[in-house]
Amino acid sequence: MEHLRGPSPLANPGARHPELLGPAHRDGFGDETEDRVWDVCVIGSGASGAVAADRLVRQGLDVLMVEEGFRLAEHVDLDEAETLCRQAVARDDEGDWTDEGWPWTTSNLGGGTVFYGGASFRYQPFDFDPGTLIDTGTTEVRWPYTLAELAPYYEVLERRLGVCGGPPAEGANGARHSRGPAHEPSAAARVLYAAGESLGYRPFPTPLAINRDPYQGRAGCDRVSLCVSHACPTGAKGDVVAVFLAPLAAHPNFTLRTGVRAVRLEQDRTGEVSALRCLDRVSGQSRGCAPARSSWRAMRSRRRPCCCARVRRTPPPVSATTPAWWGGACASS
Numbered sequence: 293m294e295h296l297r298g299p300s301p302l303a304n305p306g307a308r309h310p311e312l313l314g315p316a317h318r319d320g321f322g323d324e325t326e327d328r329v330w331d332v333c334v335i336g337s338g339a340s341g342a343v344a345a346d347r348l349v350r351q352g353l354d355v356l357m358v359e360e361g362f363r364l365a366e367h368v369d370l371d372e373a374e375t376l377c378r379q380a381v382a383r384d385d386e387g388d389w390t391d392e393g394w395p396w397t398t399s400n401l402g403g404g405t406v407f408y409g410g411a412s413f414r415y416q417p418f419d420f421d422p423g424t425l426i427d428t429g430t431t432e433v434r435w436p437y438t439l440a441e442l443a444p445y446y447e448v449l450e451r452r453l454g455v456c457g458g459p460p461a462e463g464a465n466g467a468r469h470s471r472g473p474a475h476e477p478s479a480a481a482r483v484l485y486a487a488g489e490s491l492g493y494r495p496f497p498t499p500l501a502i503n504r505d506p507y508q509g510r511a512g513c514d515r516v517s518l519c520v521s522h523a524c525p526t527g528a529k530g531d532v533v534a535v536f537l538a539p540l541a542a543h544p545n546f547t548l549r550t551g552v553r554a555v556r557l558e559q560d561r562t563g564e565v566s567a568l569r570c571l572d573r574v575s576g577q578s579r580g581c582a583p584a585r586s587s588w589r590a591m592r593s594r595r596r597p598c599c600c601a602r603v604r605r606t607p608p609p610v611s612a613t614t615p616a617w618w619g620g621a622c623a624s625s
Contacts, residue, residue: 299376300573307376309363313401313533314541317548319362320574330356330547333568333581335554337361338403342532343449349545356581357546358570360553361400363533369522370407373398401550402533409520410500410529412455414446415439450499453530454507458499475504475513501530510534 312318334345337359348355364373374395382393397404418425421434449455450471457474474497477485481497488495502519505512513528527534540546556569558580567580 304376307362307365307368307372309365311363312541313363313538313548316541316543316546317363317550319549319551320572321549321552321570321577321579326579328581330354330581332356333358335568336403337401337532337537337548337550338397339405339532342402342405342536345546346536346540349540349543352545354545355547357548358552358554358568358581359401359548359550360573361398361403362550363401364406364523366523366525370398370520373400373407376400402531402537405531406523406533407520408531410502412450412453412499412501412530413458414499415442452535453501454503454510454535455499455501455530456504457497459496471499472504472507475500475502503528503530 308319331353332348332355334341334348334355334357337345337357341357341359345355345357361376377395377397377399379391379395380393381389381391384390384392398407400406417439419435420438422428423433454472456472458471477497485495502524503510503512510530511526511528514526517525519529524531524534537548541548551573553571553573554568555571555578557565558567558569560566569578569580571578
């Protein structure tokens, strides 16, 4: 299972960005003392981790984020980024296990959001209860909440990401939105729009987390490259590096360590985490990071969690799928 280890960060140093994101950012732990304690340790810098860290820092908590990848250099495209990832365990054609499965996601600062196309759809009522349209038998498939309950949160993120376009107001189930005007359609989009209307459909512009015009200090899109092939060169796309992590990198309550792989959650007692064991991929050294104030043993109300934050494209490793026993928080979508 050699491929599960991932390539050494020293094997392709040119793929790493020559500049750090800000004062809070460092590759590896360096000479930082191991007795440092944080309120919260966030594992992963992708969509879930960045949003969680942003909210926690803004609430005044002292947050450590660890990311096993690095900030990518501007010339690195998606194909090269995938060569820097650990591959996944999967079944081969004979049914045997192999370590040559598709990577979980790109392993870098910002995760897969750096290379996603910006499409930012809301879930629809059917997604929360498929049984309204299809036969689900005796299986309970309803979510414990509805689109209307999630609508305020969609609004917040659409505003932060600068989402443009999308369907008109949907009625009672999440009618309000804070999306901006849609981008000008391409020639192909105009053809598809007309074809859809001729078939009786009601087409609408894809909601994109890409600035049509300058927004919140980020440039408008100049359409010079495909969003899914390279990191956005202008910051117009709402990836989490541009929207969340770059502003946080100057915040005194935020510590960002790239090239640091979370290896193990350590316990002194059942149901509680005492530390996060990490591998510094730069130095090759293992160390512990405490996700709680040193007084948490005496004052349990002050205990803070780890937050294992990853967006699933495929079934994730056991460490990310069984969070309940360690009493932390897991944002997995």
